[in-house]
Each structure stands twice: as structure tokens, then as C-alpha cells.
Amino acid sequence: MIRRALGAAAALALLAAGTGWVLTAPEPLPEEVLAGPPGDAARGARVFAAAGCAACHVAPEADIGDAPVLSGGRAFASPFGTFYAPNISPSTQGVGDWSDAEIVNAVMRGVSPSGAHYYPALPYAAYARAEPQDMRDLVAHLRELPPSEAENRPHDLPFPFSIRRGVGLWKLMNLREEWVVDGDLPEPAERGRYIAEALAHCGECHTPRGPLGGLDQARWLSGAPNPSGEGRIPNITPAGLDWSEEDIAYYLETGFTPDFDTAGGEMALVVEEMARLSSEDRAAVAAYLKSVPPVE
Structure with missing residues (x-):
């Protein structure tokens, strides 16, 4: 009886291991x-x-x-x-x-x-x-x-x-x-969604993560701890960023905020890259950020 139970347990363990191996295969x-x-x-x-x-x-x-x-x-x-x-x-x-x-x-x-x-x-x-x-x-x-x-x-x-x-x-x-901010968006916000969610991967820094490192999409772009341990990455939903679309686009081009501050740290490198985009693309990102649901 015990041997039969042990054999069944071993078979289940092998089945579970095989299933896990298949499910975790690169695709x-x-x-x-x-x-x-x-x-x-x-x-x-x-x-x-x-x-x-x-x-x-x-x-x-x-x-x-x-x-x-x-x-x-x-x-x-x-x-x-x-x-x-x-x-x-x-x-x-x-x-x-x-x-x-x-x-x-x-x-x-x-x-x-x-x-x-x-x-x-x-x-x-x-x-x-x-x-x-x-x-x-x-x-x-x-x-x-x-x-x-x-x-x-x-x-x-x-x-x-x-x-x-x-x-x-x-x-x-x-x-x-799927898009995080789903549904139809007007232009240029739709173009901005593509840039922000797919290419520029803004959520990777500006969205908090769960215990296994996955993005908490219910708090999309609401800010997150800085992985380096220094300060906090800001909330860029409309609840945390009250700049106009023109202010946001100008910041992405120059790094200057409406308060005459400048982008620092890793964001300075991001701005250097975003400045190489067209003014239409930066305006599209700004329009998208104003359309993101606010998260306090």
C-alpha cells in the first residue's frame, strides 16, 4: 500500500515537473x-x-x-x-x-x-x-x-x-x-500610446511592481520606488502631473520643467533620446499622458 502511494506520488511529481517544463518553455x-x-x-x-x-x-x-x-x-x-x-x-x-x-x-x-x-x-x-x-x-x-x-x-x-x-x-x-489604456483614443493620443506603452516603455519605471516584479497595471504610471534606493520615480498620471500638454512636450524636448528645474539622473538620458523625435511625436506622448486615468 505504501509502495503504491509512493509510486503515485512520484508519478504526480514527474507529471507536475513535466507540465512546468512545458509551460515555462521560451516561446x-x-x-x-x-x-x-x-x-x-x-x-x-x-x-x-x-x-x-x-x-x-x-x-x-x-x-x-x-x-x-x-x-x-x-x-x-x-x-x-x-x-x-x-x-x-x-x-x-x-x-x-x-x-x-x-x-x-x-x-x-x-x-x-x-x-x-x-x-x-x-x-x-x-x-x-x-x-x-x-x-x-x-x-x-x-x-x-x-x-x-x-x-x-x-x-x-x-x-x-x-x-x-x-x-x-x-x-x-x-x-x-493588449494596451494598458485600452479602447479607442483620439489622435494624437493613440500615437502617443504606441510610443509610451510599447517603444518608450514608460511604465517600466513609472509603475509600481508586485512581489515578483510584474507591473501593477491598476496603478499604471502612478510612480514607484527608485530601484537604486534614491528617492521615488514620480506619478505621471493627471493626478500627479498637472502640467499642460505643451509643458510636457517641452520637457521631453529640453528637460526643463515649468518650474525652471531640469531633468536629472536616468531621466536626463531619456530626454536626450526623446529630443531626437519629431515635435509631433513628443506632442502625441503628452496627449497620451493627459488621457491616462488619474491614480492618486
């Missing part, structure tokens, strides 16, 4: 999504700026400039450990040997060329909402930037967060393609 994009026209580097430069790639992937203390060297190395502290931005320049140490499809899968699905999960420090939960053609354009632009042979630094993560397979469970709970 790349379908082939039909990856197929499409070649990327346009000029359009990709605008996607690159909106997505803020250089702000994370240039070396610490390096300038972004017009042709940034995406050598990586910048540290990002979190409650789960410290992540280090990788080299994504077009070199053998970066993504120079990757196919376009491999880069798009990494950005939109968090799946490496070897089929492993990337940690969501790469904001693929936001990029999952992007248009695949925009991602192909982004890849075309990346391939025109200067190469760097800087080696990647491994993340400093304690157990169990060092087990990448567990990221598959996080994806099951948090990877969505």
Missing part, C-alpha cells in the same frame, strides 16, 4: 510575424530613439551622441539582484553575428538565439506591443552603429533568480500584447 515569435520587408535604417533611427536603447546600452558615463557605441556594462540594481546591460553593438561580442529574426525575438519575446529566456530587465513586456516592422527597422539601424568588442558582464543574481527557466513563469503572468 519565440511565429514565423509569419518575423517575415516581412527588410528594415529601413532611417526609420529605425527614430524607433531607436523612442525605445531609449542608448540610454541603457552605452557604457557608464559615456555620451550618447549621434552614433552611440552600445558596448553595455551599465548596472541596474533591483530587489532580485544586479543586472548589467549587454553589448548590443554590431560586433562578434554583440549582436553582429545574429540574424534579424534572432534580434527581433530577443527584443519582443525575450528569447536568446540559443533558445533561453532573457530576464525582463530587457523591457520586452513593453516591446511585445510594438509593430514587427518597427523592430526590423530598428535592427537595420543597429547594424549601422559603431562596433565594440567589450565583453558582457554576467548578472549578479542570487538563487533562485539565477535560474533562467523560472523567467518562463514570470512571462506567463506578465507578458501581454
